[in-house]
Amino acid sequence: MSNVDYKVEVLVGLEIHVQLCTRTKMFCGCELAFGTEPNSRVCPVCLGMPGSLPVMNKQAVEFSILAGLALNCQIPSFTKWDRKGYYYPDLPKNYQISQYDLPLALNGYIEIPTDNGLKKIRIRRAHLEEDAGKNLHTAGNFSQVDLNRAGTPLLEIVTEPDMSSAIEVRTLAEELQRIVRYLGISEADMQKGHMRFEPNVNLVITRAGQQFKTPIVEVKNLNSFRALENSIDYEIGRQLDRFLETGETMEMGNKSTRGWDDAKEVTVLQREKEEAHDYRYFPDPDLVPVRVNEQWLNEIKSRLRELPSKKRLRYVKEYGLSDYDAGVLTNDRTVADFFEEAVKAGSEPKRACNLLTQIGLKLANARGCAITELGPKAADIAQLAQMTQTGEISATAANTILEEMVKTGKAPRELAEQLNLIQKNDAGELEGIVDEVLKSNPQAAADFKEGGKKSGKARGFLLGQVMQKTKGRANPKIAAEILDKKLA
């Protein structure tokens, strides 16, 4: 059967949980803290004590609306809270506060770069909910519970099944990470579990003019881009094999849940009780609805900033940077802002880009700090770039000087002088050196003059000799001009 021709189309939808970077929890004033003493950031509300009442964190609601706007969603004027049945000890209320039928944001989209240009992935909805605490499994016959995380605001974003490969899903997840970081609504630190993914995967297989859909699989709780991409790739292969083997297709109720085994790189079926999906949502009587009027919405809208995808395009168009450079610079808002500041202060965009991407980012990474924390200000970068632009120093020297600026905190010109990196721009002086080089390399000079194949190589050699004689300080442009004139 497997040698019959067939065509496979992959359908993936994604649920993403994003932890918001508010100071306090969603419904109480407990501090959001990572890695503090277990159960130290807990109060009667997170404990689900009788008589305690949740009160909405305004910042979390505004962060979510801001995300909804950035994802091109409609923001309904009325939303409410629901209880979702939940029976694990990491949420002691026995329910999770979430939003069921009236979420904060609806019907948006996100654009991701693909080989065929931008692709629109529809966003079905985005809603706010509270996170659970943590169950820790011990060697003994019991579990430990830490409720510090219980009640943390989570934004759940649900896409339509518009993605057709694992790499598209990864691209979307990475774009979303950039967006929430740009908006300043989440640190989106994967290591701290700030973003968790649950892809829904199935295939449409066309064989002999007939279409077959494989049963949908939801892969639970992935917390890295790598696991997200690999688990989907694995599922695509597994579902195709299974279909070719058994012919099983999608029916009501045969959706299943699988976990990702990171070590073995396989998905594993998770056993679930039949009624596990019966969450029995109902409106939470403890929380009043949220009404979003135009004035409030406009106020939140005014906090929207240029998003990374737009910035990327603008860098290419306005600054003439390559797609790659624009991508590197806009990946992190701090870097993009710093770059733009340097350009405003007088640097050519390409110069600032090279200094920041080739040296700045490398040094910042090595030190584990932001590029703004390296020491040099954007104005210093601009000055250094200008020195290159006027030919005072070479591009290579600029890189060396930037490294020294970070090390010593000294100004660019001072370092250029101290390190003897000021270029020889004096045509008269350079002419003498060129003459010397020509005299001691008559064969190369002849080759160059002759033209043809050997000419380019000879020219390069002669220029190299000039650079060597001046210990790299000859302005290569001026030296080349003199050389060309002499041998024309």
Add this chain to the structure above:
Amino acid sequence: MDKKIDKSQVKKVAKLARLELSEAEIEEFAGQLNAIIDYVERMNKLNTEGVEPMAHCLPVSNVFRDDVIKESLGTEKTLANAPQSDGPFFKVPKILEES
């Protein structure tokens, strides 16, 4: 009137709510739940056309607090009422099914 809720449905609902009920209780709650359903059915006969569904019984919305840290209970107080604890953690029966 027909019984809309039979004993097996009571058992299912009880299971979903993690409640353990005796046979007598199942019988009793089946009767009570049927009475509730009957009442809702009576209300269903009302004409509610043009009436907006009510999401909350209070005519209030947007009750917020500012994102300001308040002191938590701290680990010791948090665990004070726990039936069992293990160091700074609550101690609970082993969780077999994770979802």
